[in-house]
Amino acid sequence: MNPAKRLEIFTRLRAANPAPRTELVYRSPFELLVAVILSAQATDKSVNKATAELYRVANTPASILALGIDGLSGYIRTIGLYNAKAKNIIATCAALIERHGGEVPHSREALEQLPGVGRKTANVVLNTAFGEPTMAVDTHIFRVANRSGIAAGKTVRAVEDRLMKFVPPEFLRDAHHWLILHGRYTCLARTPACPTCLIADLCEYRRKTKPATP
16 A cells, blocks of 8 residues: 555544544543453453443552452453453552552553553553554454555554554554544444445455445
8 A cells, every 4th residue: 555545544534533532431541551451352331331330439559459359350240351350450550559659651661561461552551541652453453454455464563563654643643543443333344334434445455345235
């Protein structure tokens, strides 16, 4: 895909959604961090339902740490892999208090040293909480980037690196939100909604779907 196409794609995505946001509900970097840890292999809707109850009771590292693994598990039991996630979140809360004064660190290295926090989670926090131009490549972004030709790659890291290289700088801060939302609601895994896609004429996917026959 050439630079002119990429520029037009992101120009259209911005015009359609000038201020994209994560669908996770949060009020602080810490609440976002916990929500992102919980969102692995879970829907944002299920995470928001669980954290709405949790954050009424505990929404700081100290207060969640005080719940303990069993107490926290009671609030997140409806989320997949909740036992492992509860252990990681409790360990992360302890680490935040011990190493960072109870604050979420503003560096990739420090974030990735927290239990349950990998590169993708760190990228989400850096971008969404701190405004950094990072690219958190999930299954939606991986699919859209490869299918459209925006930034093809065989691995998540390859797609991330190519997006960081090829997305025009003015769009980098919001690009991962646009691509996630596009993959979640338009460029669906099984049957992409090509007839209603606002970038269909720019997309290089060869097997575009056609309008349903009346």
